[in-house]
Amino acid sequence: MIRPEVKTLAWRWREVLFALALIGIGIWWGMAFFGIVAWIGWGLAVVAAGFAVSAAQKVRFRGTSDGPGVVVLDERRVTYLGPEDGGVADLDLMVQLDVTPAPAWRLINRDGHFIDIPTDAKGVEVLFDAFTALPGLNTEHMLSVLHRKKPAQMTVWMAPDHRPYRQLN
Incomplete structure (x- = not known):
């Protein structure tokens, strides 16, 4: 056994x-x-x-536990179905990717709308391939930001023609 x-x-x-x-x-x-x-x-x-x-x-x-919600990736559209919230984000419209203190992935669209996806949500591993396809994303930097000891909001990736969004509520 x-x-x-x-x-x-x-x-x-x-x-x-x-x-x-x-x-x-x-x-x-x-x-x-x-x-x-x-x-x-x-x-x-x-x-x-x-x-x-x-x-x-x-x-x-990949997260070590099954956190809240489910992540689905279909045709470059990320859908998060959470117990209290959720949302949809198109990867083609994404201009910024942050890690929040929650910890969660924050996918920010060109118009400023965003979706927060817990890093330990069920199915979150599908985001790895989607994120690595972003132009100019440094995978090792993304992983090091994800596993930092002190939680803080940090930008992992930004579109080349984009100015950063900071405090979004």
Whole structure:
């Protein structure tokens, strides 16, 4: 039997573990075989290493618990259905992305309207790929702001032609 906390941890890191297994297989093929199989093995190891880095970033983005509400991403439109509030944000109209002290993601549209999505809401991991597609977003900066010890509102990304919004209520 596997202890429940170990099983939960392994499930959380499953994509990284899979990538590490592919790296191992690739290195084995690269060292144990000759010719085209060896080249395929080394190629597999390199591609899997890139996948492992991306998967580790996604794990760091994903919340550790099921917070309030549900996040759905459909056709570049983010929908948040919360217990007390909710809303919709079009990624094509988004000009600023902040992290609030709650902690929550604040998606701000061009007209100043915003939606706050808790960082531990169910399904929030779909936002990782949507955020990394924003032009000029630094993924490591986003993750470091998300995991800061002292909560404060910080801007993670801003559209190049946009002036920042500060206190929005």
